[in-house]
Amino acid sequence: MPRPRKRDYDDLRRDLIDAGGRLLADEGPAALSTRRVAQATGTSTTAVYSLFGDKAGLVREMFVEGFDRLAAAFAAVPRTGDPLADLLALGDAYRANALANPHLYELMFARPVPEFRPAPEAGRRIRSTFDALVAACARCVEAGVFAEADPDAVAVQLNAMAHGLCSLELRGALGDAAEARAHWRRAFAALTRGLA
Amino acid sequence: MPRPRKRDYDDLRRDLIDAGGRLLADEGPAALSTRRVAQATGTSTTAVYSLFGDKAGLVREMFVEGFDRLAAAFAAVPRTGDPLADLLALGDAYRANALANPHLYELMFARPVPEFRPAPEAGRRIRSTFDALVAACARCVEAGVFAEADPDAVAVQLNAMAHGLCSLELRGALGDAAEARAHWRRAFAALTRGLA
DNA sequence: CGATGTTATATAACAACGTTACGATACTCT
DNA sequence: AGAGTATCGTAACGTTGTTATATAACATCG
Numbered sequence: 408m409p410r411p412r413k414r415d416y417d418d419l420r421r422d423l424i425d426a427g428g429r430l431l432a433d434e435g436p437a438a439l440s441t442r443r444v445a446q447a448t449g450t451s452t453t454a455v456y457s458l459f460g461d462k463a464g465l466v467r468e469m470f471v472e473g474f475d476r477l478a479a480a481f482a483a484v485p486r487t488g489d490p491l492a493d494l495l496a497l498g499d500a501y502r503a504n505a506l507a508n509p510h511l512y513e514l515m516f517a518r519p520v521p522e523f524r525p526a527p528e529a530g531r532r533i534r535s536t537f538d539a540l541v542a543a544c545a546r547c548v549e550a551g552v553f554a555e556a557d558p559d560a561v562a563v564q565l566n567a568m569a570h571g572l573c574s575l576e577l578r579g580a581l582g583d584a585a586e587a588r589a590h591w592r593r594a595f596a597a598l599t600r601g602l603a
Numbered sequence: 604m605p606r607p608r609k610r611d612y613d614d615l616r617r618d619l620i621d622a623g624g625r626l627l628a629d630e631g632p633a634a635l636s637t638r639r640v641a642q643a644t645g646t647s648t649t650a651v652y653s654l655f656g657d658k659a660g661l662v663r664e665m666f667v668e669g670f671d672r673l674a675a676a677f678a679a680v681p682r683t684g685d686p687l688a689d690l691l692a693l694g695d696a697y698r699a700n701a702l703a704n705p706h707l708y709e710l711m712f713a714r715p716v717p718e719f720r721p722a723p724e725a726g727r728r729i730r731s732t733f734d735a736l737v738a739a740c741a742r743c744v745e746a747g748v749f750a751e752a753d754p755d756a757v758a759v760q761l762n763a764m765a766h767g768l769c770s771l772e773l774r775g776a777l778g779d780a781a782e783a784r785a786h787w788r789r790a791f792a793a794l795t796r797g798l799a
Numbered sequence: 800c801g802a803t804g805t806t807a808t809a810t811a812a813c814a815a816c817g818t819t820a821c822g823a824t825a826c827t828c829t
Numbered sequence: 830a831g832a833g834t835a836t837c838g839t840a841a842c843g844t845t846g847t848t849a850t851a852t853a854a855c856a857t858c859g
Binding site for chain 1: 766
């Protein structure tokens with residue numbers, strides 16, 4: 408056999424992904440170059456190519472990291488006896504995650520790195536975080552909080568609203584934090600009332 | 604005075620903007636380089652810098668072109684006696700414009716060109732197309748179709764929903780055209796019912 | 800334990816990128 | 830007609846993504 412060196416291998420992978428995230432967060436997408444990432448990790452550009460194949464491959468890992476964080480944020484939302492409150496808490500978690508990791512949110516939904524376009528295959532991982540939302544919607548339907556409807560279709564509506572609001576807020580179109588929170592509250596109040 | 608040459612000047616401007624649009628639409632953001640644009644227009648990269656200052660300056664023109672098209676699509680929506688129908692027609696126009704110019708839509712609301720970040724000043728032009736939406740919301744409130752509310756806040760909710768749905772549809776997450784249309788209908792039915 | 804084969808990674812090169820300095824051209828105005 | 834200035838082609842600089850090459854480090858076999 409050749410040269411596994413499994414330990415350092417995984418460490419280097421993580422280091423490169425983390426360095427990419429830091430670069431993206433601190434200096435924006437233009438600073439996310441293979442050289443900068445390699446330099447920040449104390450290695451050379453070749454590492455990116457042997458470990459990820461491409462710059463796009465590295466960015467793809469940062470992309471799934473973004474969805475992993477979102478999934479973690481969703482998983483941390485407790486399930487109480489109130490399905491509607493749970494659903495709204497999911498919305499808050501979505502917003503909090505986007506505000507805490509704006510660069511990853513952008514990477515997930517705004518395509519800031521021209522080399523990287525999320526593959527349709529990546530849709531499956533997105534889907535798995537989406538399922539948490541669908542389940543919460545299903546509970547609302549079962550509990551009679553929402554009118555009889557396909558939970559999947561309901562989830563699409565809430566997802567669209569959440570993403571639309573995040574998009575506006577990150578662009579600064581929702582005013583300060585207090586105003587933004589009010590927009591969120593009103594929007595989900597109206598939408599969930601319409602779904603009842 | 605210097606060397607106006609107003610005629611060719613404006614023509615060249617338009618040609619460069621159009622070439623950029625074609626390049627972006629046909630080959631994606633990675634192909635949108637000053638050299639490609641200049642070559643497609645039969646000129647050289649310097650033209651971009653003397654006419655727009657920057658690559659970002661050229662992209663900014665494409666950006667406002669996107670909003671001009673959206674404004675034109677909004678302006679083409681007739682105002683009938685039914686305020687709610689008018690509002691929904693505005694939503695359809697928004698969707699149709701996004702599907703007809705997906706690359707411009709991406710430029711307006713995502714961030715496919717790292718060099719270009721919409722200036723806060725550009726917000727004013729966005730605002731002017733947003734105002735058409737606000738006016739339609741105000742008519743719904745006045746007519747009693749919606750409950751008493753700040754038309755601006757209502758418009759934010761509809762805007763967020765529309766953008767969220769467009770974003771999902773352009774990503775292919777809304778199924779085929781028929782399914783997507785059904786999602787749109789259901790989403791706005793629920794939201795406008797909740798606003799009543 | 801030393802030789803060998805295989806892999807990981809640094810070095811250096813390539814084409815293409817955004818940008819700028821420089822010169823030449825083509826126009827407006829006196 | 831002459832003078833002055835904005836436009837724009839040429840060519841260069843540094844940086845980008847990527848790849849070919851070469852070296853170094855490890856696992857296995859003799």
